[in-house]
Amino acid sequence: MTATPAPPQSANVFIYEPTFEGWLSAVFAVYEPTTQELRDLKVASETDYVPSLIDTTIHVAQNDAHAERVLVRLQDRFGKSGMRQLLWGFLSEQTDIGTVLFRVVKYGLDHPKRAVLQDLGNLDVLHLAQTVKSVGREKHRMEAFVRFEHTIDDVYFARVEPDFNVLPLIAPHLQNRYQDQHWAIYDLRRDYGIFYDMSLSDGKSPAPLQTIVDVDENALRDPKSVHSEREQQYQQFWQGYFVNVNIKERKNPRLHKQYLPQRYWKYLSEKQVLPNAEHLAKKR
Numbered sequence: 001m002t003a004t005p006a007p008p009q010s011a012n013v014f015i016y017e018p019t020f021e022g023w024l025s026a027v028f029a030v031y032e033p034t035t036q037e038l039r040d041l042k043v044a045s046e047t048d049y050v051p052s053l054i055d056t057t058i059h060v061a062q063n064d065a066h067a068e069r070v071l072v073r074l075q076d077r078f079g080k081s082g083m084r085q086l087l088w089g090f091l092s093e094q095t096d097i098g099t100v101l102f103r104v105v106k107y108g109l110d111h112p113k114r115a116v117l118q119d120l121g122n123l124d125v126l127h128l129a130q131t132v133k134s135v136g137r138e139k140h141r142m143e144a145f146v147r148f149e150h151t152i153d154d155v156y157f158a159r160v161e162p163d164f165n166v167l168p169l170i171a172p173h174l175q176n177r178y179q180d181q182h183w184a185i186y187d188l189r190r191d192y193g194i195f196y197d198m199s200l201s202d203g204k205s206p207a208p209l210q211t212i213v214d215v216d217e218n219a220l221r222d223p224k225s226v227h228s229e230r231e232q233q234y235q236q237f238w239q240g241y242f243v244n245v246n247i248k249e250r251k252n253p254r255l256h257k258q259y260l261p262q263r264y265w266k267y268l269s270e271k272q273v274l275p276n277a278e279h280l281a282k283k284r
Helices: 020-031 064-091 097-110 123-145 167-177 217-221 229-245 253-259 262-267 277-283
Strands: 013-016 042-045 057-060 156-160 183-187 192-196 209-212
Touching (some): 020 042, 020 057, 020 064, 042 097, 064 097, 064 123, 097 123, 123 262, 167 183, 167 192
Parallel strands (some): 013 042, 013 057
Antiparallel strands (some): 183 192, 192 209
16 A cells, blocks of 8 residues: 655745845745644744744745735735835834734734734734834934935935834935935945936926945945035034034933934034034134
């Protein structure tokens, strides 16, 4: 009698390419086989997953068609607000966020009539809510603290190092606010940026945003080397203004650091020591 071969062991870790579409593709792969055991399953980014001898893994290639199908299903289940929370959670880049998001999605699909994203008694939903709040705070700070510097190429250039991948979230704000100039913002931590070319605008709406990865090293390491002649004057006047409006008797360093965390200071021109700043401000 010939023995029947044992069915293949179900995977307990689905590894996805580190994009939102990659994560959506992994969710599709999880639900594709009807016999897949979903309990204690992990969905991990290939950049964060640490191999384990007890794990059975499946590497899921990004599939845009599969991602689109999952996206439509999740939009129907969670709505626009819910999808915003899922996307913002994903952009936090936390090592376990792929699994947390999957558990929230599974919870929502298992209970179609329940407002699961409001159920903070669920630890995964609570984790997501806290993460979204942190990402939102970082987005707000980036929009407030970005400092563009005018370069010899007539492009206003800014460098940032946000804790979370918020560039996709702040780009529309910058796109609408600075439609009348060329500008670029670059995330040093993640090695990519966004460029806005105002010449591509049709005059009725802002120009499309372009992703950039190849930037002059001088602009990244030593931005002063690409400053226009006016930029140094701008920075001197700006810092001189802060020197003169400062009231020493009312200084509160602790409160100042609370509202303007020190990790942002190195990219703020008003925090740099510039020659003759106070003199120029008084002269002006």
